[in-house]
Amino acid sequence: MKYDVLQVLGAALFVIGGQGAIRQLVDYSNAGLLGWLPGGFAASITTYLVAVATGAVVAGWARGKAKAVGRRS
Numbered sequence: 001m002k003y004d005v006l007q008v009l010g011a012a013l014f015v016i017g018g019q020g021a022i023r024q025l026v027d028y029s030n031a032g033l034l035g036w037l038p039g040g041f042a043a044s045i046t047t048y049l050v051a052v053a054t055g056a057v058v059a060g061w062a063r064g065k066a067k068a069v070g071r072r073s
Contacts, residue, residue: 003066010059017051024048 020032024045031037034044 003062003069006062007059007066010055010057010062012055013051014055014059017048017055021045021048021052 016033020034023030023032024041028041031041031044034047037043037047
């Protein structure tokens with residue numbers, strides 16, 4: 001159960017970060033969820049990309065652990 005929750009959270013972080021990064025690249029003045037973050041475009045795009053990478057790593061790790069304990073095929 002724990003790995004399922006981590007996999008869902010990782011996937012959600014991946015999707016939110018990816019959506020934010022794409023929106024930021026299309027319209028650089030619209031920081032979206034990270035509009036409050038100081039540093040402008042560079043800070044917000046970096047944060048979105050870190051969210052994408054972190055989400056991918058967490059979801060992948062959780063899936064691997066779930067497979068190891070027999071919850072995934």
